[in-house]
Amino acid sequence: MKKIYMDHVATNPLHPEVLDAMLPFFKENYGNPLSLYEPGIKAREAIEHARESTASLINAKAKEIIFTSSGAESNNFALKGIASAHQNKGKHIIVSRVEHHSILNSARFLEKQGFAVTYLPVDNYGRVNPADVEKAVNDETILISIIHASSEIGTIQPIADIGKIAHEKGIVFHTDSVAATGNIPVDVKALNVDLMTFAAHQFYGPKGAAALYVREGSRIVPLIYGGIQEGGRRAGTENVPAIVGMGKAAEITIRDLQKRIDHVLPKRDSMISTGLSVDKVILTGHPEQRLPGHASFVVEYIEGEAMLMMLAVKGIYSASGSACSSKALKSSPVLISIGVPVHLAQGSVVFTIGESTTDEDITYFNETFPQIITRLREISPYSKGWEGTEDATCTAKK
Amino acid sequence: MSTTETSQKVHDEPQLKFLDKPIEADATTDIIYMMCPMHLLTIEDQVKEIETGQILSILTDYDGALEDIPEWCLKTGNEFIGIFEDDDHYKFFIKKIKES
Numbered sequence: 142m143k144k145i146y147m148d149h150v151a152t153n154p155l156h157p158e159v160l161d162a163m164l165p166f167f168k169e170n171y172g173n174p175l176s177l178y179e180p181g182i183k184a185r186e187a188i189e190h191a192r193e194s195t196a197s198l199i200n201a202k203a204k205e206i207i208f209t210s211s212g213a214e215s216n217n218f219a220l221k222g223i224a225s226a227h228q229n230k231g232k233h234i235i236v237s238r239v240e241h242h243s244i245l246n247s248a249r250f251l252e253k254q255g256f257a258v259t260y261l262p263v264d265n266y267g268r269v270n271p272a273d274v275e276k277a278v279n280d281e282t283i284l285i286s287i288i289h290a291s292s293e294i295g296t297i298q299p300i301a302d303i304g305k306i307a308h309e310k311g312i313v314f315h316t317d318s319v320a321a322t323g324n325i326p327v328d329v330k331a332l333n334v335d336l337m338t339f340a341a342h343q344f345y346g347p348k349g350a351a352a353l354y355v356r357e358g359s360r361i362v363p364l365i366y367g368g369i370q371e372g373g374r375r376a377g378t379e380n381v382p383a384i385v386g387m388g389k390a391a392e393i394t395i396r397d398l399q400k401r402i403d404h405v406l407p408k409r410d411s412m413i414s415t416g417l418s419v420d421k422v423i424l425t426g427h428p429e430q431r432l433p434g435h436a437s438f439v440v441e442y443i444e445g446e447a448m449l450m451m452l453a454v455k456g457i458y459s460a461s462g463s464a465c466s467s468k469a470l471k472s473s474p475v476l477i478s479i480g481v482p483v484h485l486a487q488g489s490v491v492f493t494i495g496e497s498t499t500d501e502d503i504t505y506f507n508e509t510f511p512q513i514i515t516r517l518r519e520i521s522p523y524s525k526g527w528e529g530t531e532d533a534t535c536t537a538k539k
Numbered sequence: 540m541s542t543t544e545t546s547q548k549v550h551d552e553p554q555l556k557f558l559d560k561p562i563e564a565d566a567t568t569d570i571i572y573m574m575c576p577m578h579l580l581t582i583e584d585q586v587k588e589i590e591t592g593q594i595l596s597i598l599t600d601y602d603g604a605l606e607d608i609p610e611w612c613l614k615t616g617n618e619f620i621g622i623f624e625d626d627d628h629y630k631f632f633i634k635k636i637k638e639s
Contacts (some may be wrong), residue, residue, distance in 0.1 A: 372573075373573040
């Protein structure tokens, strides 16, 4: 049976060139980068080379890159570090309602520490209106953090416009770009951001390697104190193989990004056409301002987990939204924020494709997805009697 | 103890000198929120970047720098000009006297 991986936003396979670059640092080049003898010097040089490459991917300077262990760590670092550093100026933070949990939960933590947080609404496509950001700013605002692109609905935010507002008002601006960096061109200067989170496994690098871009001259309180690693801003012996892998993945992405986009874009559009050809299937997220390999739907009258299992039985691996929401069997806050009713949010399904996705895979998907919807609706207690009704409710009809 | 001996003793010990206002520096490095030993590593790196006779300013909130930076200047033969105490951090001023 075919096995088609359509969950690239969850993670990606390691690029073979990345693995080759990493392997020596698991074996002969095992030195601690702080050591003053040859193996240590080699490890240190490799990290600094990776820092140059990683910075180039986002048009930053090497010294503006702090390597971390994950996007979640970078997001925690950004929010807590900036809040602590600027709390004498004010204690108000602005985030959107469609942030990743590492932002939302850091914001909630800061609320308990005495900060005020504004959670901005989004439109039905999941976009933040820059005018709403401007209205939410007050004299106490020290930080704005808006996600760059949603992993759940694929929507890309107007980050450059929001950054312009933040800078006009002298407020630090962070974006969580985990789902975007590596999938679309990202330039921190054009985006007007002061801090940006991104992760290697989103662009065929290893898990356990991520970064926080911190614009030169910005003050931030470290999350982890200890040694002098990362310029004293993130202590702990470096994960050298992972950092090397991130650097290599960045180099490959700089080389291949446009090719990857050209590869997935028509395939994604074909998948969206297929989904929308089925009755009572809704595209979630923005139809144009969305990630190039991202197709997400709400399928009415079907429970998402059942759909995922049927898809997996047919060899198509996909997701129902955020992993956290899926595990907790809770309605996704992102879907609720874009106005999807609670009962429909259960029918969420997210397909994300990548450079290994073939035209044959798409043909198979286009045949299989509608068949699965039809089959599940035949056995769904919610679907009885809905045909021909105009309203979109899925209350069980007895 | 003779006068000569007293003078010699004073010269050998690092002196904390506080300034009433900050002075103009040729280069400034902000390491506020960085802990030990980042102040000493930063000084070493940044002093290499300026010319002899130029002034480097280091901004830090690390209290240990009050002892360490004057001591570092004494050891390396660079001139410790003084400290300006700002609201929430110190500004250290160092004149480069010689290549270290």
